[in-house]
Amino acid sequence: MQPAKRLEQIPPYLFAEINRKREKLVAEGVDIINLALGDPDTQTPEHILQAMHTAIDDVSTHNYPPYQGTREFREAAVNWMENRFGVTGLNPETEVISSIGSKEAIHNTFLAFVEPGDYTLIPDPGYPVYQTATIFAGGEPYTMPLKAENNFLPDLNTIPEEIARKAKLLWINYPNNPTGALASLEFFAELVDFCKQYNILLCHDHAYSEMAYDGYKPPSVLQVPGGKDVAIEFHSLSKSYNMTGWRIGFVVGNAIGIQGLRQVKTNVDSGVFKAIQKAAIAAYSTTEAELQNLMSVYQKRRDIIVQGLQSLGWPIEPPKATLYVWVPVPPGYSSAEFVDLLLDKCGIMVPPGNGYGANGEGFFRIALTIPDERMHEAIQRLKDAGIRYA
Numbered sequence: 001m002q003p004a005k006r007l008e009q010i011p012p013y014l015f016a017e018i019n020r021k022r023e024k025l026v027a028e029g030v031d032i033i034n035l036a037l038g039d040p041d042t043q044t045p046e047h048i049l050q051a052m053h054t055a056i057d058d059v060s061t062h063n064y065p066p067y068q069g070t071r072e073f074r075e076a077a078v079n080w081m082e083n084r085f086g087v088t089g090l091n092p093e094t095e096v097i098s099s100i101g102s103k104e105a106i107h108n109t110f111l112a113f114v115e116p117g118d119y120t121l122i123p124d125p126g127y128p129v130y131q132t133a134t135i136f137a138g139g140e141p142y143t144m145p146l147k148a149e150n151n152f153l154p155d156l157n158t159i160p161e162e163i164a165r166k167a168k169l170l171w172i173n174y175p176n177n178p179t180g181a182l183a184s185l186e187f188f189a190e191l192v193d194f195c196k197q198y199n200i201l202l203c204h205d206h207a208y209s210e211m212a213y214d215g216y217k218p219p220s221v222l223q224v225p226g227g228k229d230v231a232i233e234f235h236s237l238s239k240s241y242n243m244t245g246w247r248i249g250f251v252v253g254n255a256i257g258i259q260g261l262r263q264v265k266t267n268v269d270s271g272v273f274k275a276i277q278k279a280a281i282a283a284y285s286t287t288e289a290e291l292q293n294l295m296s297v298y299q300k301r302r303d304i305i306v307q308g309l310q311s312l313g314w315p316i317e318p319p320k321a322t323l324y325v326w327v328p329v330p331p332g333y334s335s336a337e338f339v340d341l342l343l344d345k346c347g348i349m350v351p352p353g354n355g356y357g358a359n360g361e362g363f364f365r366i367a368l369t370i371p372d373e374r375m376h377e378a379i380q381r382l383k384d385a386g387i388r389y390a
């Protein structure tokens, strides 16, 4: 038996090599501190669990759900967009669709819009699915470098004219994984203009829309006047409400974008369990105080890590959003070398920056998904091993 050639084009799984090493160390009895996973470690809030308990006892939730999500769920999504971002006038029939978490919707959007030979404009470093989905669709990824000197925003002026003309999708993700960078509404407006000029569907992956600190509130690309003419936005309940395992989100915005995605999904999956949609509606009624309570857990961990690394000479500032701290490796090391050193000398597991694209070289990523004591311990292990920035 021979799997399809396209599978050979998919780059190796980011964690494959580090996982292999970690398993070996665990077998030798090493206590590994895993700072690699973007998977919240605390429970889904109580009011969401309660809504799920009630919904699952209601037999009307047990049959096939509507492909695009229940009307009730889509209305809740539209209301949330209005309350959270001030985006009004979204049509729950044509401008919103439920998704099984955002990963599948991201992948399926490529299948809906990219033909062999088309380009996709994707960030580097970036969430690996943008690249693999381009390959699955037979397209050509054109990577937009995210550089520290540009505040990890793509420089649209460097995209060659002939590539822009052949591009079908432009992907952005702010707050950004892995860099923790933010984008302003002004920058979103530039992207909207660019995508209008070249007739590109602008795809904003907003997986971390609620994961922000110090009072910062990330904007939506649909707040830009005319944004809906070219943009769709991917929302997910996974990270904000500790719901990664539940698999629910929604995509909202341009009706052609939503219709294309809907056509693929109608032929691939059968929607999200209706009980989960009811639980998600409860999630969208989370009060600001409750949300801040959830975020305070990560903000505290962020401060432990950032202050700890600063005390060891690292030139970093606390990120205002996401679950991650994007950290430069000390001079003289490659990302892979430094990540290996952390695992071998300290039993600390982190992904190398270049696992997110060539422009991630020189960095590694820390996820804020383990308890405070383990964060303190990680810093202590660095101190004990004499590892400093310079």
Ligand SMILES: Cc1ncc(COP(=O)(O)O)c(C=O)c1O
Binding pocket: 038, 100, 101, 102, 103, 104, 127, 173, 177, 205, 207, 236, 237, 238, 239, 244, 248, 249
């Ligand atoms: C940038 C980004 N987009 C999308 C996702 C997918 O999240 P989910 O499918 O759980 O909504 C992730 C998860 O790590 C992510 O980091």
